[in-house]
Amino acid sequence: MTETVVIKLGGNATEQLTPQFFDQLARWRAAGVRVLMIHGGGPQINAWSERLGLTVHKRGGIRVTDADTLAVTQAVLLGVVQPALCLTLHQHGLPVMGLNTTDNALLTGTLLDQQLYGAVGKITQVNTTVLNRVLADYVGVLAPLAQTSDGTMLNVNADMAAVAVARALGATRLMMVTDVPGVIVNGTTAATIDPQQASRWVQQRIITSGMEAKINAAIDCVHAGTQVNITNDVTRPGTMVLSAAM
Template identity: 45%
Template sequence: MKNLIVIKMGGNAGAELTPIFYQQLKQWRAAGKAVLLVHGGGNKISEYCEKLQLPVMKKDGIRITDAATLEITQMVLLGLIQPQILQQLASHQISAMGLNTITNASIQGEEIDPIAFGAVGKITHIHTALFETLLQDYVGVVAPLAQNQQGGRLNINGDNAAAEIATLLQAEALYLVTDVPGVLKEGRLISTITPTTAQQLQAENVIGCGMKPKINAAFYALEKGVPYVKICSNTFNEGTIFKED
């Protein structure tokens, strides 16, 4: 999709992003850019699981999702996080609309490993025409949930979802917004990263479990043709830009 910018936001990002971020969204829209926000909610999901005495388990940074955890995930993402983000956008006079795959099948997927991860999936198809139509007039806001062929719900890692959606919609840029300035080594920002340097950083244990899915998602999008990919704490910050060797 021409002139599309995809932004992955964490579950806390809606409350933490500064007015400059919303001003940039307005500038992008005024310049004819389409904008899609993919939001997570991991910390809040864990919080509610703990309140209900459900185990919080992750493997390689991916949440293991049983039936009860899936219900909590859907409740938090669609009932709490997404409405908050839409409210934030509205308060900054930005026209936005939420996409709910449970009602419009905008994202379809399949399980990656039911035994190891439960109801965790990967995206296999998106309703491209729906996204393209919506994003002409609105900033889109979508949760990383999918439906499988049987109509069941799947939890998708937010970074993986954003990378796959950016790839399938042929976005011009993908921003993975997190709570750190980018990939750090000894507290210093690494401005550019390639597959070779990423392997070196992993061997040195510089890249932890929380950053690993973002690194993998960033390189996936780059390899699949998204020309500009960056991990950052805000879209206008320097961040870490991903490039081929």
């Protein structure tokens, strides 16, 4: 069975990739491992929103998305972040293909909670046929946008998108690459975390905002049998997220 690794890159992480990162991708591909990257773009979207006079508003790490924010999100993800990331991968000798939901309806979704979040969606279907075909030859770089059955665009939290795609592809591993080495508790990176620990740390406000969203998404993924690591370096384990049964 072909192994698949899904890498979720936060917006900061896309601009802080090291030579070791690209070396690891090359080693995976040489070993026959398929690699799909799902990229966020939070800092870049924030910067452009503020430049355009739009208020940035998040709830539980999820961006509240009105029509103007959705337009900016699409423009930044597909016109700024993804092209830059694809260019960098190409410069490091990796075959790469930029992807988004309008390519053969790759990601189909429904509204998460329109009253609470606006045009934010959750993924209900992944076109695995097309993704599997692409990943046989390329490192895929996928933006976390989905569309409804009637073609309405949806903003999707990149952590949630990565989990949905990893589960659909039957990925062996999901690497959630961020700008910190893992889940930090009292100044130390936790080697592992399980749902009970996560709940306590959220209540104690040790885990907040974006990391809270990552943990919630990761727990959904490990229940489906995919190993999840939260890290700032794909060559290091960071924090491994365990299911309740482990």
